[in-house]
Amino acid sequence: MASEILINVRPIETRVALIENGTLMELMMERNRNRGLVGSIFRGEVVRVLPGMQAAFVDIGLDRAAFLYVGDVRDDVGLEEEIFLFDEGEDGQPSNNKTSTRDDAPVVERPPIQDLLKEGQTLMVQVAKDPLGTKGARITTHISLPGRSVVYRPTLNHVGISRRIEDEEDRNRLREIVERLKPAKGGIIVRTAGEGATEDSIKAD
DSSP, X not given: OOEEEEXXXXXXXXXXXXEETTEEEEEEEEXXXXXXXXXXXXEEEEEEEETTTTEEEEEOSSSSOEEEEGGGSOOSSOTTTTEEEEEEOTTSOEEEEXXXXXXXXXXXXXXXXXXXXXXXXXXXXXXXXXXXXXXXXXXXXXXXXXXXXXXXXXXXXXXXXXXTOOOHXXXXXXXXXHHHHXXXXXXXXXXXXXXXXXXXXXXXX
């Protein structure tokens, strides 16, 4: 398969096109004025822990401190190791708030945020939502690295399939492929774009 990546950079806009066998497969555009931070990874410092809100403010070098909710803090308890379904956002990132677990998965209460974080602590985070108005960016400690058909999540250990892939036979086929290819550390989620993907294409991704 002949593939090309074409990049056009102008003062106000950058465009990237993926061409396969002469056919446009993907086109991505970013305007300097509207450049977003979603997906960007930072090493931040906890500046304030709010037990009453079960949240924390983290300095990641922006004008305003970022907001980190307790549900987005990695606690290494393995709460999400049995996840098999997820809702995919517009940016290809999993939506943790809409995740479903198996009925037989153990229910473990999440520790309070004051037991997970302390002021002055440094941690690696990823922007989940851009700053808006007077609100800082919303961040998560669950890092997601999206590819074309799969998402690699180094801090979790599970296999997930997009809810939008409805064919049960294809879901089972994709799960078997990913479970064979999954690295020893981290989890893999098949995106909606992975529907019908071959093992070779998933392996390459």
